[in-house]
Amino acid sequence: MTQEVGSRQKRDVWLWALYDFANSIAFVNLSLYFGLWFITEHHGSDAWMSASVAISTIAILLLLPVLGKMSDHARRRMPFLAVCSLLCIASLIALGFVMGITETLTLTATIIVIALYSFFNFFYNSCFAFYDAFLREFTMSGRSLERTSGFGMGMGQVGNVVGLALAIPLAQGKVSFLGMTGKPLIFVIAGVLFLLCALPVFLLLKDRPAATDSVKLGRSIRETFHDLRHIRKYPDVFWYLVTYCLFADAMLTLAMFVSSYLDIVAKMPDTQKSITFILAVFAGVIGSFVCPLFVRLCATRKRAISLCIALWTVVLILFVTTTTPWLFTIIVALNGFAFGALFSLSRAFFAHLVPADKQAEMFSLYALFERTASIFGPLLWSATAAAFAPFGPDRYRFSIIALAILVLISFFTMQKVKEPTLPSPFEGEG
Numbered sequence: 001m002t003q004e005v006g007s008r009q010k011r012d013v014w015l016w017a018l019y020d021f022a023n024s025i026a027f028v029n030l031s032l033y034f035g036l037w038f039i040t041e042h043h044g045s046d047a048w049m050s051a052s053v054a055i056s057t058i059a060i061l062l063l064l065p066v067l068g069k070m071s072d073h074a075r076r077r078m079p080f081l082a083v084c085s086l087l088c089i090a091s092l093i094a095l096g097f098v099m100g101i102t103e104t105l106t107l108t109a110t111i112i113v114i115a116l117y118s119f120f121n122f123f124y125n126s127c128f129a130f131y132d133a134f135l136r137e138f139t140m141s142g143r144s145l146e147r148t149s150g151f152g153m154g155m156g157q158v159g160n161v162v163g164l165a166l167a168i169p170l171a172q173g174k175v176s177f178l179g180m181t182g183k184p185l186i187f188v189i190a191g192v193l194f195l196l197c198a199l200p201v202f203l204l205l206k207d208r209p210a211a212t213d214s215v216k217l218g219r220s221i222r223e224t225f226h227d228l229r230h231i232r233k234y235p236d237v238f239w240y241l242v243t244y245c246l247f248a249d250a251m252l253t254l255a256m257f258v259s260s261y262l263d264i265v266a267k268m269p270d271t272q273k274s275i276t277f278i279l280a281v282f283a284g285v286i287g288s289f290v291c292p293l294f295v296r297l298c299a300t301r302k303r304a305i306s307l308c309i310a311l312w313t314v315v316l317i318l319f320v321t322t323t324t325p326w327l328f329t330i331i332v333a334l335n336g337f338a339f340g341a342l343f344s345l346s347r348a349f350f351a352h353l354v355p356a357d358k359q360a361e362m363f364s365l366y367a368l369f370e371r372t373a374s375i376f377g378p379l380l381w382s383a384t385a386a387a388f389a390p391f392g393p394d395r396y397r398f399s400i401i402a403l404a405i406l407v408l409i410s411f412f413t414m415q416k417v418k419e420p421t422l423p424s425p426f427e428g429e430g
Contacts, residue, residue: 013148015205016134017155022197023085024159026092026190027124029167032277034117035260036270037183042105046385049256050378052114056121068129075207081130082202088123089191089198091116096187100180132366134205135351149348153288153340159197160281163190168274237354239416241366244346246410247309250316250403251339253377257399258332264393266328276329280336287340291348294341301349302419308345309411312338316404320397353417377403 038044071080095116102109135149170189173181180188259277262268268276294304315334322328350366381399388395 017152019201020152020156021159024156025163026194028160033183052118056118077130084126091119093191100184150288150291150344153344157285243413249377250406283333284336284340287337291344308342
């Protein structure tokens with residue numbers, strides 16, 4: 001019986017990681033190609049993309065904590081994860097079809113495209129409140145939080161590689177389907193692959209049996225506002241959420257605009273950008289899988305995260321100062337390594353930091369702080385670029401300086417977080 005339970009737990013970890021693989025195929029292609037299609041090819045303003053992030057973030061602010069509370073009451077994650085994922089997939093496929101029939105970005109076309117982009121961002125980020133809430137349960141299989149989180153993040157990075165590799169011939173217009181070519185077709189194919197790869201997760205990964213509580217919308221709303229008002233009673237949780245939203249804001253803002261940066265500042269052709277992103281993803285895989293080594297090296301999770309934040313600040317400064325094309329590729333790869341390591345450590349640390357009976361609720365706040373700050377990050381990027389417009393293409397270097405300042409601030413707020421003492425960072429590891 002013990003062997004059977006152990007096999008089922010290992011299967012569940014693989015299924016959980018498979019979801020990270022599946023959604024990464026969609027997200028990496030949207031991150032790389034939407035800005036190129038909207039800004040570079042159709043001359044849309046990056047302010048529209050910033051506004052889209054702000055709109056989706058406000059929606060997350062209003063709805064996601066309530067959904068997380070409902071999930072905790074029901075002791076169920078999968079129904080919420082499946083519904084949000086399917087709506088995310090539908091938004092991406094619809095976005096591809098609309099882009100495919102759009103020749104000129106009229107005001108109407110722009111609003112439709114940005115609305116679908118906003119829907120994708122809302123549902124994609126909502127998924128993680130319920131996906132990450134599974135993480136704490138896997139410690140029962142004898143795996144450390146870092147090892148499991150890093151495995152999921154590593155699978156996500158493999159999904160990035162697969163997605164980018166499949167997109168290269170599509171981006172070059174060598175394949176046509178249903179009258180579509182290029183970037184619109186990439187989004188349709190990415191949405192279909194997300195669905196196909198996630199189906200085993202929806203069908204086979206089950207919530208653990210637990211006593212359920214009544215799920216009432218009104219009660220969930222009242223309790224959510226109560227918890228938001230009293231989040232300061234968990235000072236370590238509060239300061240870590242502040243830390244996380246600062247560095248995650250910078251990282252996600254960079255992911256949003258890096259393709260445009262490489263196009264405008266580094267003058268990279270699309271194929272070279274794709275190769276650069278693939279190298280960055282491979283570096284992210286390494287970062288994800290070695291994150292337990294960072295914890296061993298630094299002795300605590302807090303020190304490991306602080307070290308990663310400090311090193312990433314240095315990488316961002318290098319990104320600002322470099323002018324050599326091959327150095328851009330190396331620095332983007334280092335950013336990928338930082339992404340894999342830092343996000344793997346972060347969600348493992350947070351899962352250990354918050355109460356076991358409040359995982360979905362607290363992870364909804366985790367996503368909420370990330371996305372709330374992401375109103376500020378893209379707006380900061382656009383405002384900084386506008387302020388330094390006389391510098392021409394180099395104005396975006398100042399935008400990255402602004403992001404580096406956010407990351408540096410997160411290093412100091414991290415020092416306010418008290419390291420949980422039990423269990424050990426290496427629980428379950430022989």
